[in-house]
């Protein structure tokens with residue numbers, strides 16, 4: 109009987125432990141605004157008090173209660189909403205679901221990062237697809253509009269991101285721009301200057317509303333790769349494996365292209381273990397040089 113009980117405990121032990129760890133968490137909803145200013149939001153310590161704050165649209169909200177807001181760029185947009193009696197009322201912000209046409213905002217993604225390394229979180233805003241990305245310099249406690257620096261004039265694709273794709277510990281804007289996928293990085297000695305865009309893909313005429321882009325280490329080599337899928341071409345997944353390309357003197361990275369139009373990986377580059385021959389007509393090194401975006 110003792111052995112039976114011991115076996116039962118051993119069998120149920122993991123289940124009991126799992127149940128104990130399966131704690132039900134609850135969340136308190138805090139509404140920042142009843143207006144529509146942005147598609148995205150993020151957090152950072154914008155007043156440098158050690159407590160995280162939230163940024164959404166042209167405002168940042170002081171933590172921990174997020175009741176006090178500060179305007180860091182001009183909140184000048186309004187739209188007209190027709191009331192049941194036929195008269196119009198002016199509503200601040202963008203229309204979104206507050207009106208009848210569900211119009212987008214001009215502010216899609218927000219990121220907090222100390223670009224000028226003064227110890228105060230600055231804010232990066234990626235705007236409407238195809239428009240500019242800009243970062244705003246934290247004025248260190250002054251109640252003024254933050255100084256704006258345009259990082260990238262054209263940020264295409266509907267899922268750009270801000271992450272360290274190059275592996276140097278500093279993030280870049282990863283997106284499409286003017287036809288190519290790639291990334292934009294600042295001169296970290298002077299991030300106020302326009303950032304340099306590095307094309308990763310050939311110019312496949314990707315545009316502002318192209319969908320589907322991701323960043324991740326697909327081949328497990330410890331380096332971030334870029335994935336994209338385009339509905340404008342054949343339904344296929346392309347993976348650009350980022351590696352230094354000794355065969356391409358002018359290219360920083362060797363874009364190895366895998367495509368899978370519904371079947372197994374089909375490209376000769378799929379192993380990621382060796383560079384393709386430069387004599388090959390399909391060499392991605394040649395494609396990069398031939399179709400360079402800049």
Ligand SMILES: [Ca+2]
Pocket residue numbers: 152153154155156157158159160161170171
């Ligand atoms: Ca704070």
Ligand SMILES: [Ca+2]
Pocket residue numbers: 221222223224225226227228229230245246
């Ligand atoms: Ca800063």
Ligand SMILES: [Ca+2]
Pocket residue numbers: 271272273274275276277278279280
């Ligand atoms: Ca980087």
Ligand SMILES: [Ca+2]
Pocket residue numbers: 324325326327328329330331332333349350
């Ligand atoms: Ca990789």
